[in-house]
Amino acid sequence: MSKNSENISRVKKRKQKSRKKLIFFIVIPLSILLITTVSYGAHVYNTAQEAANDSFEKIGRDGEKSALRDESVTPVEDNVSVLIIGVDDSEVRNENNSRSDTLMLATFNKDEKDVNIVSIPRDSYVNIPGYGYTKINHAHAYGGHRKTIETVENFLNVPVDYFVKLNFEAFIEMVDTIGGIEFDVPFEMSELDSDDNQDAIHLMPGYQRLNGEEALALARTRKYDSDLERGKRQQEIIKTIIKETASASSVLKLDDLITSVGDNMNTNLTFSEMKSFLSYGLNTNLAINSITMDGEGGKMEDGLWYYQVDEQSRSEVENELREHLDLPVSTEKNYDFTQENNKEEIQNSSSY
Numbered sequence: 001m002s003k004n005s006e007n008i009s010r011v012k013k014r015k016q017k018s019r020k021k022l023i024f025f026i027v028i029p030l031s032i033l034l035i036t037t038v039s040y041g042a043h044v045y046n047t048a049q050e051a052a053n054d055s056f057e058k059i060g061r062d063g064e065k066s067a068l069r070d071e072s073v074t075p076v077e078d079n080v081s082v083l084i085i086g087v088d089d090s091e092v093r094n095e096n097n098s099r100s101d102t103l104m105l106a107t108f109n110k111d112e113k114d115v116n117i118v119s120i121p122r123d124s125y126v127n128i129p130g131y132g133y134t135k136i137n138h139a140h141a142y143g144g145h146r147k148t149i150e151t152v153e154n155f156l157n158v159p160v161d162y163f164v165k166l167n168f169e170a171f172i173e174m175v176d177t178i179g180g181i182e183f184d185v186p187f188e189m190s191e192l193d194s195d196d197n198q199d200a201i202h203l204m205p206g207y208q209r210l211n212g213e214e215a216l217a218l219a220r221t222r223k224y225d226s227d228l229e230r231g232k233r234q235q236e237i238i239k240t241i242i243k244e245t246a247s248a249s250s251v252l253k254l255d256d257l258i259t260s261v262g263d264n265m266n267t268n269l270t271f272s273e274m275k276s277f278l279s280y281g282l283n284t285n286l287a288i289n290s291i292t293m294d295g296e297g298g299k300m301e302d303g304l305w306y307y308q309v310d311e312q313s314r315s316e317v318e319n320e321l322r323e324h325l326d327l328p329v330s331t332e333k334n335y336d337f338t339q340e341n342n343k344e345e346i347q348n349s350s351s352y
Helices: 003-055 138-156 168-177 212-220 227-246 248-262 271-276 311-324
Strands: 080-087 100-109 114-119 125-128 132-135 162-167 181-185 189-191 201-203 206-210 265-267 287-291 295-299 305-309
Touching: 003 248, 003 265, 003 271, 080 138, 080 168, 100 138, 100 212, 100 227, 100 311, 114 227, 114 311, 125 138, 125 305, 138 162, 138 311, 162 168, 168 212, 168 227, 168 248, 181 212, 181 227, 189 212, 201 212, 206 212, 212 227, 227 287, 287 311, 305 311
Parallel strands: 080 162, 114 287
Antiparallel strands: 080 100, 100 114, 125 132, 162 265, 181 206, 189 201, 295 305
16 A cells, blocks of 8 residues: 555544544533433423322312303413412411412413403402402402402403412412512512511612512512502512523523422412413513502491402403403493492591
């Protein structure tokens, strides 16, 4: 073999070795990354499925369909609504008799891929079917999530297809798992923590990172503004949590996030139905529209403070939510504030 041929052969061998090294250093790490990602994805999937199964609880109504629906709906094919119920079922309070601290009704439009959220002030003076007129947050103490759903439907004339009930521990762990949230605190405040320790939470106004306990205290406080502003503040906190959870830095925390929420949640959403909402979460331009109901607060003759929702505002919210669900808009007033048992004169007051 000539020297020239030997040189060519050596060059070919070196190139082959170089290609092998390239394959080793690129393909192998990519394969490991792919296997790890798939394995983690499968683990998270299984964790989510197990959590969903453990938290599943039926509403307990006939056919599990809202009486305001002609037919059953699914998140895949229809516009649906979800009632978010926040409760304090700590050891300090009896879980079965706990009142709802937060009520939010969210409607999802599959075509627009957007969400409307309305906060219902916890002290709203409404008719709880079978119990009469009182604060809407009493409904949960009277009959859990089923009575709460029935009351919200009666009040707004909007079907509640699904519910998600979370306790305070779920909220705290969710925020802590994602490393807290960045939020602009509107005022200086001193509040209880989740164990009712006086002034355990002290925040100064300004943009800052809040841990779970701090975020909960800010969401719950009612001393520094109004029930209306409290609802707006809660909606903004929920939006912030959603954005933080969807961020790349939170992806590897999904396992812990799912576990912490699943252990402190009840819902009539099946795992399959939960997955149907993924299309909303994957929409980078997802619009979450906040809706509020106007009204005024004050004490009635029984000495208790109530929030009296303005009927025109309530009617506008009803129509907006029904239209978002592609349901016929009602022209009749569903909720009557002129009942004989609602003639007590409200004395304007800022006292809670």
